[in-house]
Amino acid sequence: MKGFRFAGIRAGIKKKDQKDLGLIYSDSPAVAAALFTRNKVVAAPVILGKEKIKKGLCRAVLVNSGNANCFTGKQGIEDAVFCSKIVAQSLHIPEDHVMVSSTGVIGAYLPMKKFETGIKEIVRHLSENCINDFADAILTTDTCRKIVNETNSIKGKPFSVIGIAKGSGMIRPDMATMLAFVLTDAKISSEDLKIILTAVNEKTFNRITVDGDTSTNDTLLALANGSSGALVNDSESRAVFHSVLEKVCMQLSKMIVKDGEGATKLVQIIVKGAKTKEDAFKASEAIAHSNLVKTAIYGEDPNWGRITAAAGRSGAYVVTEKMDLFFDGRPLVLKGNWLGPDAEKEIALIMKEKEIVITLDLNLGQETDSFWFCDFSENYVKINAEYRS
Amino acid sequence: MKGFRFAGIRAGIKKKDQKDLGLIYSDSPAVAAALFTRNKVVAAPVILGKEKIKKGLCRAVLVNSGNANCFTGKQGIEDAVFCSKIVAQSLHIPEDHVMVSSTGVIGAYLPMKKFETGIKEIVRHLSENCINDFADAILTTDTCRKIVNETNSIKGKPFSVIGIAKGSGMIRPDMATMLAFVLTDAKISSEDLKIILTAVNEKTFNRITVDGDTSTNDTLLALANGSSGALVNDSESRAVFHSVLEKVCMQLSKMIVKDGEGATKLVQIIVKGAKTKEDAFKASEAIAHSNLVKTAIYGEDPNWGRITAAAGRSGAYVVTEKMDLFFDGRPLVLKGNWLGPDAEKEIALIMKEKEIVITLDLNLGQETDSFWFCDFSENYVKINAEYRS
Numbered sequence: 001m002k003g004f005r006f007a008g009i010r011a012g013i014k015k016k017d018q019k020d021l022g023l024i025y026s027d028s029p030a031v032a033a034a035l036f037t038r039n040k041v042v043a044a045p046v047i048l049g050k051e052k053i054k055k056g057l058c059r060a061v062l063v064n065s066g067n068a069n070c071f072t073g074k075q076g077i078e079d080a081v082f083c084s085k086i087v088a089q090s091l092h093i094p095e096d097h098v099m100v101s102s103t104g105v106i107g108a109y110l111p112m113k114k115f116e117t118g119i120k121e122i123v124r125h126l127s128e129n130c131i132n133d134f135a136d137a138i139l140t141t142d143t144c145r146k147i148v149n150e151t152n153s154i155k156g157k158p159f160s161v162i163g164i165a166k167g168s169g170m171i172r173p174d175m176a177t178m179l180a181f182v183l184t185d186a187k188i189s190s191e192d193l194k195i196i197l198t199a200v201n202e203k204t205f206n207r208i209t210v211d212g213d214t215s216t217n218d219t220l221l222a223l224a225n226g227s228s229g230a231l232v233n234d235s236e237s238r239a240v241f242h243s244v245l246e247k248v249c250m251q252l253s254k255m256i257v258k259d260g261e262g263a264t265k266l267v268q269i270i271v272k273g274a275k276t277k278e279d280a281f282k283a284s285e286a287i288a289h290s291n292l293v294k295t296a297i298y299g300e301d302p303n304w305g306r307i308t309a310a311a312g313r314s315g316a317y318v319v320t321e322k323m324d325l326f327f328d329g330r331p332l333v334l335k336g337n338w339l340g341p342d343a344e345k346e347i348a349l350i351m352k353e354k355e356i357v358i359t360l361d362l363n364l365g366q367e368t369d370s371f372w373f374c375d376f377s378e379n380y381v382k383i384n385a386e387y388r389s
Numbered sequence: 390m391k392g393f394r395f396a397g398i399r400a401g402i403k404k405k406d407q408k409d410l411g412l413i414y415s416d417s418p419a420v421a422a423a424l425f426t427r428n429k430v431v432a433a434p435v436i437l438g439k440e441k442i443k444k445g446l447c448r449a450v451l452v453n454s455g456n457a458n459c460f461t462g463k464q465g466i467e468d469a470v471f472c473s474k475i476v477a478q479s480l481h482i483p484e485d486h487v488m489v490s491s492t493g494v495i496g497a498y499l500p501m502k503k504f505e506t507g508i509k510e511i512v513r514h515l516s517e518n519c520i521n522d523f524a525d526a527i528l529t530t531d532t533c534r535k536i537v538n539e540t541n542s543i544k545g546k547p548f549s550v551i552g553i554a555k556g557s558g559m560i561r562p563d564m565a566t567m568l569a570f571v572l573t574d575a576k577i578s579s580e581d582l583k584i585i586l587t588a589v590n591e592k593t594f595n596r597i598t599v600d601g602d603t604s605t606n607d608t609l610l611a612l613a614n615g616s617s618g619a620l621v622n623d624s625e626s627r628a629v630f631h632s633v634l635e636k637v638c639m640q641l642s643k644m645i646v647k648d649g650e651g652a653t654k655l656v657q658i659i660v661k662g663a664k665t666k667e668d669a670f671k672a673s674e675a676i677a678h679s680n681l682v683k684t685a686i687y688g689e690d691p692n693w694g695r696i697t698a699a700a701g702r703s704g705a706y707v708v709t710e711k712m713d714l715f716f717d718g719r720p721l722v723l724k725g726n727w728l729g730p731d732a733e734k735e736i737a738l739i740m741k742e743k744e745i746v747i748t749l750d751l752n753l754g755q756e757t758d759s760f761w762f763c764d765f766s767e768n769y770v771k772i773n774a775e776y777r778s
Contacts (some may be wrong), residue, residue, distance in 0.1 A: 030597060038702070039698060039701040039702040040701040040702070040705075040706075040707050040709075041697050041698050041700065041701025041702075041707065041709050042709075049428055068694075070694065070698075070711060071693075071694055071697060071722075071725065071727065072703060073709075073710065073725055073726060098737070105692040105694065105729050106692075106693075106694025106697075106698060124702070150498070169681070211680045211681060212601075212678075212679070212680060213681045213698070213699065214698075214701070214702040215698070216694075216698050216701065272707055274674065288600055289601075291600045291601060291602065291603070291680070291769075291773070292600060292602045292773055295770050295773035295774045296773065296774065297771070297776055298770065298774045299773070301774070303495075304460075304495075304496060305457075305459065305460055305494065305495025305496040305605075306495070306602070308430050308460060308493030308495075309428060309430050309459075309495060309602070309603075309604070309605050310602065311429075311430065312428040312429040312430025312431070312605065313427070313428040313429070313430075313602070313603040316429075317429075318429050318430065319429075319431075320430050320431075320462075321462065333460075336460065336462055337462060338460065338496050338497075358662070376770060377770055377774075378767035378770045378771060379768070380680075380684070380764055381684050381687065381767045381769070381770060382767060383763060384680070384684035384685065384688070385684045385685065385687045385690070385766075386687030386688055389701075
């Protein structure tokens with residue numbers, strides 16, 4: 001994709017010998033929209049970002065891993081502003097056009113000397129070919145980089161949407177999740193970009209969970225620099241752009257869950273036949289967050305009692321005798337009746353798969369909702385018990 | 390305590406060679422009150438119990454472990470009724486005076502032949518001295534029996550309250566938790582018993598969590614047979630009885646959390662200085678349920694970032710710069726400022742204790758709430774991944 005350059009280096013912010021500083025640069029000022037965490041304890045870069053995004057323009061995004069710059073008070077804000085300034089100076093662009101994001105341990109000040117040296121170095125590495133370096137530099141407990149690329153065209157003009165994300169734990173998005181950057185060379189107004197981004201987010205990042213905790217740093221940032229000439233300005237072109245953006249964000253969302261801390265399986269729970277949209281949401285969310293469901297899936301056990309019990313406590317309207325439950329389309333419970341050991345044996349084979357779709361039909365109405373989640377293994381505990389040591 | 394007899398035997402309901410059938414018998418009809426799970430997927434004995442408790446009298450309680458008799462439809466109800474009948478026949482008491490409770494795997498029918506034989510046998514073992522057998526027979530993944538005994542007196546007449554509980558996983562009480570039986574020889578009306586039981590439950594069982602899942606079988610049942618002659622009939626005697634009942638239920642609650650599946654530590658989170666009661670509840674509940682907080686505590690890591698972030702996402706009104714955070718009374722964060730590595734080193738020693746009190750002062754008002762919870766270890770995952778296999 002033309003008009004965007006990337007870099008990722010090791011600046012020494014992390015203890016481990018890994019890249020920890022990333023930079024995205026748009027050759028021309030890009031239209032920008034962003035969504036941030038709704039957690040009330042928010043990191044300095046989020047406080048700053050909420051202000052900066054109001055202008056709707058952005059040219060450079062600096063991201064560090066290893067330190068969330070959260071719960072760092074005034075000092076944290078000053079540090080984030082200082083980082084923006086050095087980026088702006090080094091790239092000869094207005095400070096208003098620089099966004100910063102941080103992810104990592106909460107409650108430690110940024111090591112500013114490392115940032116100063118690191119920023120001056122990273123701008124020299126910017127290249128259209130270094131997207132992998134950037135994607136690596138923003139990871140924390142992730143085990144793999146997360147990049148998605150989709151193309152389409154509007155009135156014969158091709159355009160691309162590239163998404164890059166990090167996220168593995170502290171994932172129960174509320175408004176946006178973790179760090180995700182979506183770049184496009186389509187031309188679109190910042191108002192349209194915000195509207196489409198919000199709708200897409202609701203269906204993708206807001207429908208995944210790893211462990212039920214919401215990060216203090218969640219940010220979804222979209223930049224559109226228009227370099228392809230593909231113009232999003234009417235209902236048809238908006239629909240095309242919307243579908244491409246949703247495809248990118250859905251793939252990133254699934255990559256995040258699949259790489260969930262300690263995860264061995266990727267699961268989709270679909271709740272259908274709910275009386276209201278809220279019931280469908282509540283029931284699917286409760287199942288996706290249930291530790292008992294998640295540990296059973298890790299044990300490859302189609303424990304339908306735990307799944308239906310989670311729906312039962314969710315606050316959604318459910319009737320035991322109406323419930324149907326399917327694993328990859330095969331029924332295990334119909335109208336509240338367990339189909340017996342033979343059906344369960346068949347489904348035990350499905351549980352050995354790496355990706356499983358569980359469908360709970362409440363048979364009470366027409367509404368549907370869905371969550372993507374992962375199983376819960378001993379490794380999740382290990383990773384999070386030892387995170388700061 | 391006079392007037393109550395107990396029994397616990399192995400009836401072959403569980404695969405393992407453990408006691409699995411328990412019986413409580415009151416020599417005279419006892420006044421009874423009960424609270425049940427608010428989960429909408431409820432077990433047959435809960436459906437039956439809600440009806441039976443309306444009469445306010447009970448003489449025998451049959452409890453089995455190993456099978457929850459939940460999600461078992463009409464058959465499940467018929468099985469529970471049949472069990473009541475055999476107990477009533479064997480003890481020569483009205484069927485209305487028999488309550489049944491079940492706990493264990495969801496979705497399997499009761500093995501009725503084993504129940505029939507078991508019930509006929511268990512009535513022969515009833516004795517004032519067999520409370521341990523009963524307490525053992527109702528356990529599932531619990532690692533220890535849970536019995537509490539408190540005495541006091543009203544107008545010179547001594548009375549006792551004995552509590553027996555089981556519970557280790559699927560614990561996020563909502564109205565009542567798991568199975569808990571509270572017996573007293575005080576004399577009290579069923580209306581007063583229900584009022585006091587509800588108030589006590591709200592402060593004890595409704596303030597504990599192991600894993601955030603609410604059971605389909607939760608039952609808290611209180612029996613008062615009046616055999617001591619101590620009369621609860623005015624505000625003073627109600628206050629005495631209330632305090633003794635609360636003491637018993639609080640001790641049982643803490644025993645349940647301490648024996649939480651895989652737990653190595655018992656933690657109390659106190660949220661104070663909240664603007665509203667609801668804020669205090671939301672913040673303390675979110676912290677007690679956070680997997681990230683629980684795994685950090687398992688790792689003996691005073692990860693205050695995760696604690697404050699959980700409060701931040703809870704929906705409670707919080708201001709980062711006002712938060713104070715204490716571990717066993719020692720501060721680690723004051724007015725939103727981390728006190729540094731020396732303070733943290735001191736608190737790291739506190740984290741090695743088996744019981745820890747964490748206090749989060751929001752400094753925004755006068756309201757307080759508190760939850761008891763446990764840490765989260767690899768063993769929780771192991772226990773729940775392998776539960777049905």
